[in-house]
Amino acid sequence: MKTLACSLTVLLGALGASVSMAADEPSPQAVKLYDTYCVQCHGVNRDGNGINSATMAVKPRDHTDSKAMGDTPDDLLFKAIKSGGLSVSKSVLMPTWGGVLTDDEIRLLVQYLRFVSKTQSTTNQ
Amino acid sequence: MKRTRAQFVTILAAVLVPALTHAGKGEEILQSQCSSCHALSKPEDTSLDRLLNRKGPDLYYAGVKFNKEWLVRWLQAPTRIRPAGVMYRKVVKAGPAGSADVVDESLLPSHMKLSAEDAAAAAEALAALGADSPLVTKGAFKGGAPNVMMASLLFNKLRGCSSCHAAKPGEPPHSGPELYTAGDRLKPDFVAEYIRDPQKFDPHIWMPKLELNDGDIQKLTGYLMTLKQEGGK
Numbered sequence: 204m205k206t207l208a209c210s211l212t213v214l215l216g217a218l219g220a221s222v223s224m225a226a227d228e229p230s231p232q233a234v235k236l237y238d239t240y241c242v243q244c245h246g247v248n249r250d251g252n253g254i255n256s257a258t259m260a261v262k263p264r265d266h267t268d269s270k271a272m273g274d275t276p277d278d279l280l281f282k283a284i285k286s287g288g289l290s291v292s293k294s295v296l297m298p299t300w301g302g303v304l305t306d307d308e309i310r311l312l313v314q315y316l317r318f319v320s321k322t323q324s325t326t327n328q
Numbered sequence: 329m330k331r332t333r334a335q336f337v338t339i340l341a342a343v344l345v346p347a348l349t350h351a352g353k354g355e356e357i358l359q360s361q362c363s364s365c366h367a368l369s370k371p372e373d374t375s376l377d378r379l380l381n382r383k384g385p386d387l388y389y390a391g392v393k394f395n396k397e398w399l400v401r402w403l404q405a406p407t408r409i410r411p412a413g414v415m416y417r418k419v420v421k422a423g424p425a426g427s428a429d430v431v432d433e434s435l436l437p438s439h440m441k442l443s444a445e446d447a448a449a450a451a452e453a454l455a456a457l458g459a460d461s462p463l464v465t466k467g468a469f470k471g472g473a474p475n476v477m478m479a480s481l482l483f484n485k486l487r488g489c490s491s492c493h494a495a496k497p498g499e500p501p502h503s504g505p506e507l508y509t510a511g512d513r514l515k516p517d518f519v520a521e522y523i524r525d526p527q528k529f530d531p532h533i534w535m536p537k538l539e540l541n542d543g544d545i546q547k548l549t550g551y552l553m554t555l556k557q558e559g560g561k
Binding site for chain 2: 254298299302
């Protein structure tokens with residue numbers, strides 16, 4: 204088992220990626236930011252069922268979807284929040300938040316998404 | 329000559345005193361009935377917490393935002409402009425499984441109504457609030473009739489405005505204010521400036537600052553000015 208863990212670490216190092224587990228407790232600041240800016244589309248349960256989703260042509264991302272969120276690296280999440288859905292070849296209905304949120308706040312949200320989706324943080328290096 | 333001057337003063341007083349009293353009454357109404365929920369002067373606190381906890385939209389720039397005629401009508405018979413309240417997160421709750429969140433209507437306060445006389449006085453006072461505000465540049469909206477079909481496409485599809493704002497009555501509640509009365513309610517220069525930079529008016533507001541070019545802003549503003557429910561449609 205120990206050998207397997209060592210192998211995995213070496214493998215990820217070779218791939219130029221670092222992995223860390225989601226935090227046990229979310230940052231209160233991240234929750235506040237999510238509740239302010241994201242819940243309107245992504246929903247109080249973080250599952251893509253925000254109040255605005257009823258009339259949206261493209262359903263907002265379900266942030267509790269471990270598979271889809273696990274497949275999305277941190278830098279892509281950061282870019283989607285900062286520069287909008289189009290910047291990552293997704294829906295225009297995901298707006299650009301870079302004019303409202305600081306980079307640090309967006310990083311905090313990316314960490315929070317890892318908590319919500321119960322996925323690991325993966326950063327391409 | 330003396331008699332003529334006295335007559336002039338009398339006439340002047342007859343004109344000015346009611347006008348001043350009217351203005352004074354409007355200001356008194358704003359202070360006594362509006363100020364507990366609305367900022368009538370620019371708040372020093374520009375934090376997110378302040379925005380999250382305010383009870384009503386700021387009115388310190390009402391003079392450059394609202395059409396006075398609409399204010400007079402609305403203050404007598406207020407309708408709900410924000411279907412999910414001033415801060416949507418405080419009133420939305422999860423809907424049935426797999427469905428969109430819903431508004432808890434019991435958490436939405438009703439706006440007070442004013443008499444016709446008080447509404448006129450309050451609207452007069454509101455029209456004077458921030459009337460010279462640098463927040464709005466006169467001529468920000470360059471005018472001109474929009475291509476409604478193209479502008480509607482921008483609003484509904486290409487720029488995603490309809491995700492948060494209803495453009496016609498009867499839509500499910502959205503997080504943002506309805507815009508199907510925008511043409512009655514709002515001044516076009518304000519609309520153009522707000523679309524360009526919402527946070528200039530409401531720091532930290534949950535409306536994204538989109539990277540729109542001036543052409544899009546003009547088209548969207550022109551389109552919104554066509555959205556009217558009262559007269560003129």
